Amino acid sequence: MASGKSFSEIINSDQPVLVDFYATWCGPCQMMQPILQETAAKVGAKAKIIKIDVDKNPLAASKYQVRGVPTLILFQHGKPVWRQSGVVPAHQLIQVINRQVAETA
Template identity: 60%
Template sequence: MKANFNKLIGSHPLVLVDFYADWCGPCKTLAPILKDVAQDVGEKAKIVKIDVDKHQSLAGKFQVRGVPTLMLFKNGEMIWRESGVQPKEQLVQLINQNS
């Protein structure tokens, strides 16, 4: 997954990565917010979900200690990171500012 991940974050100028777990309540709250964000920003950003239970080494590489953890990558470089449920407006604004 590591090689695929690097290819994934390099596949689009802006990639928002959601590190989540199926058992995580806040992750379930965030899922519809991310769908709304994706509709609002369209092609400006790609949104990717990474299951930390299935990809533990990747979560370890990025020191994901809690879920959900969101990271925004611009041209393959992480430019923003935040844990917990984030408001739709903040995520849309973040993507718009960096696109």
């Protein structure tokens, strides 16, 4: 995380934060990369998207019961409000983020 903020500081922001729990050796995780880029381009500043390597951050993975990768969790004010494991299409991620933004507006 280049911002220098801790994981808890990032997910506790007012803005929704989509976290991709992934592993470098995971094929489906690699498939998520262009999907996340497309999602980020479409939602812009409405949400932040970060990636957490479960092998380098086992405590974060354990805290949120991440059993398989990729697992995507959307946080709002530090609380998980949506989660899904496996490859999720960009249109679904965009819908989830837009719905969360609308609910908190």
